[in-house]
Amino acid sequence: xxxxxxxxxxxxxxxKDSKTKMKxxxxxxxxxxxxxxxxxxxxxxxGIIENYTISVNPKNxxxxxxxxxxxxxxxxxxxNLRKFEExxxxxxxxxxxxxxxxxxxxxxxxxxxxxxxxQLFISNQxxxxxxxxxxxxxxxxxxxxxxxFSCKNAISTHK
Numbered sequence: 001x002x003x004x005x006x007x008x009x010x011x012x013x014x015x016k017d018s019k020t021k022m023k024x025x026x027x028x029x030x031x032x033x034x035x036x037x038x039x040x041x042x043x044x045x046x047g048i049i050e051n052y053t054i055s056v057n058p059k060n061x062x063x064x065x066x067x068x069x070x071x072x073x074x075x076x077x078x079x080n081l082r083k084f085e086e087x088x089x090x091x092x093x094x095x096x097x098x099x100x101x102x103x104x105x106x107x108x109x110x111x112x113x114x115x116x117x118x119q120l121f122i123s124n125q126x127x128x129x130x131x132x133x134x135x136x137x138x139x140x141x142x143x144x145x146x147x148x149f150s151c152k153n154a155i156s157t158h159k
Contacts, residue, residue, distance in 0.1 A: 001046040006031070007039055011049070012151040014040075018052040063111045065118055066140040069126070070104040074133040081105075087129040093121050104136070 009029050013020050026036045043049045058066075073080055081099075088097045088108070096109040108126075112118045122135060 001042065001048065003043075003048070007043065007048075008151045010036060010039055011043070014049070014052075015148065015151060018054075058111050062113050065112050065114055066143070067110045067112070067118055068138040068140070069108040069110050069122075070134075070136045070138070071106040071108065071126070071132060072104045072134040073106075073131050075131055076105070080131045083130055084132075091121075091125050093117075093125070104134070 006029050010025055013025050013028055022033050022037055025040075026033045029036065040049065071084075073084060084106070085097070085099070088094055088106075091108075093110050093112050094108050095111055096107075098107050099105065100107055110118065110121060112121055118137070122137070126132065126135065
């Protein structure tokens with residue numbers, strides 16, 4: 001699917017507030033409602049828009065500690081990688097899991113209430129997964145920037 005600047009503007013509006021009314025989006029991009037609606041539906045069908053969601057502030061729900069946890073597996077067979085990746089899906093404290101190149105295999109973003117909960121997460125949940133070789137923890141002191149992919153960058157490079 002070819003994306004133009006109007007599509008990117010629509011995406012930017014929806015990223016700011018996915019509940020924006022179709023009329024307001026149409027006004028912002030200088031179109032009528034029907035073509036804007038069709039563009040959005042086309043982006044949904046083509047997987048550019050994957051879902052609509054809300055942002056929840058974990059701190060306001062009592063989840064004060066954010067940690068990044070690097071995981072190195074003992075063995076790196078295809079089956080062991082698959083088992084780890086399947087197992088981590090069930091760890092609800094894990095917000096993100098990325099398979100990386102470098103000194104360790106996976107980097108997890110973990111959110112828990114406090115240090116005690118983090119210790120319980122490591123001992124009872126992460127350690128319960130097979131083939132864990134080494135775990136290293138990094139605690140977030142202060143979040144400087146947190147965002148999702150921004151269409152602003154795409155707009156500026158799309159011209």
